[in-house]
Amino acid sequence: MTAHTIIARGLTATAIAAVAALALAGCVAKTDVAAADAIAVSSTDAGCDVSATTAASGTLAFDVTNEGDQITEFYLLAEDGLRIVGEVENIAPGTSRTLTVVAQPGEYFTLCKPGMIGEGVGRAGFSVSGESVAIEGPDGEQKQQAVDLYAAFAKDQVEQLVPAVEEFTTAYATGDDDTARALFPQVRAFYERIEPVAEALGDLDPRIDYREVDAVAEGLDWTGFHRIEKDLWVPALDALNADGETSAWQDWTPSTTEERAAFGDELVADIQELDTYVHSDDFQEALDAQGVAGLSNGAIALLDEVATGKISGEEDWWSGTDLWDFAANVEGSKMAFSLARDFAASKGDDGAALVEEIDAGYADLEASLAKHGSLTDGFVNYRELTDDDKREFTDLINALAEPLSQLTVTVLE
Secondary structure, eight states, X not given: OOGGGOOOOOOOHHHHHTHHHHTTTTSOOSSOOOGGGOXXXXXXXXXXXXSOSEEESEEEEEEEEEOSSSOEEXXXXXXXXSSEXXXXXXXXXXOEEEEEEEXXXXXXXXXXXXXXXXXXXXXXXXXXXXXXOOOOSXXXXXXXXXXXXXXXXXXXXXXXXXXXXXXXXXXXXXXXXXXXXXXXXXXXXXXXXXXXXXXXXXXXXXXXXXXXXXHHHTTOOOOSHHHHHHHHTOOOHHXXXXXXXXXXXXXXXXXXXXXXXXXXXXXXXXXXXXXXXXXSHHHHHHHHHHXXXXXXHHHHHHHHHHHHTGGGTOTTTTTOOHHHHHHHHHHHHHHHHHHHHHHHHTSHHHHHHHHHHHHHHHHHHHHHHHTTEETTTEEOOGGGOOHHHHHHHHHHHHHHHHHHTTHHHHHHO
16 A cells, blocks of 8 residues: 555545435345345455446345455445445355345445455445335344444454554654655544544553653653654754744654664554454444444544544644544544434434434534545645634534534433
């Protein structure tokens, strides 16, 4: 993976509008698909050949055969290219598995992920036409499906994070600072979308993502993204004097080549630990125990990440890349909300009004972010924002946080 291929995929308003139907994909529809109607998928180490690119709405079955040499996965993604509508994993070489989903009209993507890591291969468009399909099945079944889709999303983000971090730390360790600086905010987006997952693992998030001030305050060794960030953005002394920030580098000694290699290796190992966790039974059991309330709480937690760190510009203090983290936190929050959204909307007029208010809050916040760039094209340095810009963000976050704080209680009613 090269610097220009690590592009953080964003959520689109069109895709989110279709969440209500898609979040329940995989539940039983009115009619079962016949085996003869199944769409054949051939997964190889370099490709993902799908026998059809269009289908009528309703229950679809994808028969996935692994003709490669690595364990593989198959995904059906929503139009945004980020949200997972359905996935089947752990397909061993020479074996087949079937993914069955209820697909509503719209545009999708298919892809395979040989080795179960990275961005996947053979991404291709897939169109579904026809009428919307009613979903049947017990409420508990639908809630479990929402939890399972979030688990798949978290796995996908970490699977992309692993090779991205390896490329980033290699550039850093070898002194290719220009490449490492370009990769830094892009790589972090994968982590920031699912940060509460790591925060559940004791000292793993501190090792990966603590700022210097936090590590010092808690008496911890300072490692991870921000330790590397400081090496990459040591400014010239005259610039420091002009900005009045000399104290930040007082007694600072840039890392040696050997120290860079060690910090890079440690970050890779910590991300590998995260990857092992999200593919473990412990992770699935933790999500199952929280249920759909865990999704709404996750949406709230990620918005809190924005409010307590990114909005102040203190997260990426050296690089000024806070808006990348900001946008990724919002995407992750919106993703979690999208899976809990239907259950809130089903709680009568009050639930429907709450969902409408939250939808509008996300839209307003995204529109404000878009004034300053995007995850795909990049954002302005946080230091370029005016006080009015920051005040607008603060007001919009507060406006969204209030109704979002009511989400968990509503879905549990």
